[in-house]
Amino acid sequence: MEFDIITAFPDMFEGPVSHSMVMRARDRGLVEVRLHDLRDFASDRHRKIDDVPFGGGGGMILVPGPLFAAVEAIKDRHPKESSRTLLLCPQGTRYDQAEARRLAGYDRLILICGHYEGVDERVREHLADESISIGDYVLTGGEIPAMVLVDSLTRLVPGTLGDEEAARRDTFSQECFDYPQYTRPADFRGFKVPEVLLSGNHERIAAWRKTRALEETARKRPDLLKPRAPGRASAMRDH
Ligand SMILES: C[S@@+](CC[C@H](N)C(=O)[O-])C[C@H]1O[C@@H](n2cnc3c(N)ncnc32)[C@H](O)[C@@H]1O
Secondary structure, eight states: EEEEEESSSSSGGGTTSSSSHHHHHHHHOOOOOEEGEEEEEEEEOOOOOEEOTTTTOSSSSHHHHHHHHHHHHHHHHHHOSEEEEEEEEEEEEEOOHHHHHHHTTSEEEEEOOOOEEEOOOHHHHHTOOOESSSSSOSSSSHHHHHHHHHHHHTTTTTSSSOOOHHHHHTTTTTTSOOOOOOOSSSSEEEOOOGGOOOOOHHHHHHHHHHHHHHHHHHHGGGGSSSOHHHHHHHHHHHH
């Protein structure tokens, strides 16, 4: 899977795309992350990318020209049959694991990071295929939301995780949470690992895990156990 990220702050990505799973996926050629500095697509010598809003009001707005030029250049340089251009935006479709699975179906995502007071509306109307929000709160820019997408989508690229079965069990990949996990030592300061996990009896362990996963889901997120609309339910199950 490939990501083309358009941002006025490319250095912000240095850490998140250069460590752990994302870096390993990049090293193995499973994931490609290309950063595009929005200022490189500005047409004036001051590399201006923002301006004041028409009609007044505070803050600066990203102007459309460099964003359109960036997306067009990316499509020219890296043509892809299956590509989607996403504007990161707090007013967009709420991102969750079902959305992640849907977006993982594209070969390449172009991610447009807004900043300052936002982005000229014509970008949403005429450039982006859709807008994505990572939650009902407002961040300074679309960079952290873009990192959230790159990280969560990388986990879904086949071959990225050592244990694909573990991903299938992940919270939000099925209709209940992942089960509680324990590791050594079996007794830590008197806090003991449930005896069944030390029993070696795989049937009992599987039954215990299923029960505990359902109990935790019912306690913390009962809404996940409620029947969903058909499309939504199958999206949660598809893996
Ligand atoms: C300060 S925000 C602009 C908020 C805008 N004035 C509004 O109220 O809708 C600047 C940029 O951060 C990004 N952003 C902020 N919160 C976000 C969220 N929850 N999900 C995705 N992107 C977000 C968007 O790219 C946005 O253009």
